[in-house]
Amino acid sequence: ETGVTQTPRHLVMGMTNKKSLKCEQHLGHNAMYWYKQSAKKPLELMFVYSLEERVENNSVPSRFSPECPNSSHLFLHLHTLQPEDSALYLCASSQDWTGELFFGEGSRLTVL
Amino acid sequence: GQNIDQPTEMTATEGAIVQINCTYQTSGFNGLFWYQQHAGEAPTFLSYNVLDGLEEKGRFSSFLSRSKGYSYLLLKELQMKDSASYLCAVRRFTGGGNKLTFGTGTQLKVEL
Numbered sequence: 001e002t003g004v005t006q007t008p009r010h011l012v013m014g015m016t017n018k019k020s021l022k023c024e025q026h027l028g029h030n031a032m033y034w035y036k037q038s039a040k041k042p043l044e045l046m047f048v049y050s051l052e053e054r055v056e057n058n059s060v061p062s063r064f065s066p067e068c069p070n071s072s073h074l075f076l077h078l079h080t081l082q083p084e085d086s087a088l089y090l091c092a093s094s095q096d097w098t099g100e101l102f103f104g105e106g107s108r109l110t111v112l
Numbered sequence: 113g114q115n116i117d118q119p120t121e122m123t124a125t126e127g128a129i130v131q132i133n134c135t136y137q138t139s140g141f142n143g144l145f146w147y148q149q150h151a152g153e154a155p156t157f158l159s160y161n162v163l164d165g166l167e168e169k170g171r172f173s174s175f176l177s178r179s180k181g182y183s184y185l186l187l188k189e190l191q192m193k194d195s196a197s198y199l200c201a202v203r204r205f206t207g208g209g210n211k212l213t214f215g216t217g218t219q220l221k222v223e224l
Contacts, residue, residue: 004154040216041216042116042213042214042215042216042217043155043199043201043214045211045212045213056211090154090155100145100157100160101145101147101155101157101212102157103154103155103156104154105153105154106154
């Protein structure tokens with residue numbers, strides 16, 4: 001199994017839909033992250049969880065709702081998104097929330 | 113705040129050497145990372161510098177000058193598979209811990 005797995009890899013949704021992105025890490029790490037990657041823009045940190053507690057929330061709109069039920073799983077719940085939210089959403093984990101990041105393959109989201 | 117600059121695109125020849133520069137302005141500097149990202153794939157860790165000087169790892173080397181706010185990634189004996197985006201990321205210490213911020217990435221194209 002790869003270290004960090006994300007599902008789905010591709011998602012197309014309408015602005016009124018509710019969907020969720022899932023991330024699972026098999027590395028025994030205790031910190032997990034959501035990043036947004038848009039074309040021509042830097043990776044943007046959205047949320048950080050350390051030991052299942054949210055330690056960072058980078059002014060992300062409330063239509064994005066993270067959930068971390070345990071140290072191995074991270075979700076990003078999506079609701080009433082906008083077309084400009086279309087991007088690659090990357091999950092990452094690290095041994096602690098200061099260490100080297102291990103990324104998943106990403107979930108390519110398209111909002112119509 | 114932070115400012116990270118790196119060239120948008122570079123082109124080099126197979127077998128040659130290429131240097132990708134990254135300049136940054138930040139307070140509380142606590143390390144600089146380089147990641148490689150192939151199209152459609154997850155970023156993968158290449159190198160980490162926290163002290164001044166050169167870190168060598170096979171064909172890849174990374175240099176840091178903290179006083180100049182400057183780093184470079186050196187790729188030797190270029191191969192076609194090195195065509196990818198190279199992301200510079202700066203970690204800084206904030207009141208609540210460490211925070212990692214990415215540059216926009218340098219798209220490297222290796223040609224025959």
